[in-house]
Structures are given as C-alpha cells and as structure tokens.
Amino acid sequence: MLLPFLFASNRTTYCRFMTYVQFKMNRLPEQLIENFAEGQFVAKLTKGLFNAVWMDYILEVTENKALKSAGGIID
Known part of the structure; x- marks a missing residue:
C-alpha cells in the first residue's frame, strides 16, 4: 500500500x-x-540476548552495503 x-x-x-x-x-x-x-519484527546480526535490531538496519548493512560498494549500483 x-x-x-x-x-x-x-x-x-x-x-x-x-x-x-x-x-x-x-x-x-x-x-x-x-x-x-x-509481531516479531527484529533480527540479529550476531549471537547474544539483547542485540536485536530492526529489519531496515539489517538491509542497510547487508544488501545495501553490497550494492553501494565498488561494482554495485553506485560507482
């Protein structure tokens, strides 16, 4: 929507x-x-009890980081 x-x-x-x-x-x-x-909207990048982060942060540090690096969508 x-x-x-x-x-x-x-x-x-x-x-x-x-x-x-x-x-x-x-x-x-x-x-x-x-x-x-x-309602489980968080994910973890590393092991631990109190280190869950929002899904948009996970996208930013994984998929978007790869796209923005050399050879990605931004030169």
Whole structure:
C-alpha cells in the first residue's frame, strides 16, 4: 500500500529499494510470515540476548552495503 505514495512523492531511491524488498518479502518461508504476523519484527546480526535490531538496519548493512560498494549500483 505504501509503494504508490512513494512513487507519487518522487522518492526514487525508496521506490527502487522498496520494490526489491517487496519482491523478497513475497518469497518468505511460511514460518517467517507467521512470525511477522505475531509481531516479531527484529533480527540479529550476531549471537547474544539483547542485540536485536530492526529489519531496515539489517538491509542497510547487508544488501545495501553490497550494492553501494565498488561494482554495485553506485560507482
């Protein structure tokens, strides 16, 4: 529901990455979808008890970092 508003407000960077995120979210395993429905919206980069971070941070330090590095979408 958010994508049309991003396009209408000329948020081109968000449009590019949100379409990618939406594509990836449509391919999630059923168990993960159930966890999201229960309100479990955090992930971990390392082991530990109190170090969960939001999903957008995980995307920023993994997928986006690779895309922004040499050979990615930004030269």
